[in-house]
Amino acid sequence: MVGPEVIAGVSGASGRGRPLRWAVGAGSVYHLRFDDDGAAAVRWARDVHGRCLPQAEEWMTTVGFGMCLVGRW
Known part of the structure; x- marks a missing residue:
């Protein structure tokens, strides 16, 4: 198990350092369980x-933080 990782960087526009942020480790997987299969299919798989x-x-979404890939078992 990988612990939290520190994310840091420099703004391309201003050249200034960005604040440090904590993130889950790259490649982390979460297994969610839903009471209602329909809600899971609509809310997660489709949306x-x-x-x-x-x-x-906002810049974090442009480099892939928070990317969701949904599957069903």
């Missing part, structure tokens, strides 16, 4: 699959 979840700062 979220292949998109990025909201992040602390």
Whole structure:
């Protein structure tokens, strides 16, 4: 198991350092269980699959933080 990772960087526009942020380790997988299969199919498989979840700062979604790939077992 990989622990949290620190994300840091420099803004391309201003050249200034960005604030440090904590993130889950790259490649982390979450297994979610839903009471209602229909809600899971609609909310996650259709609306979220292949998109990025909201992040602390907009630039984070452009580099792949929060990317969701949904599957069903």
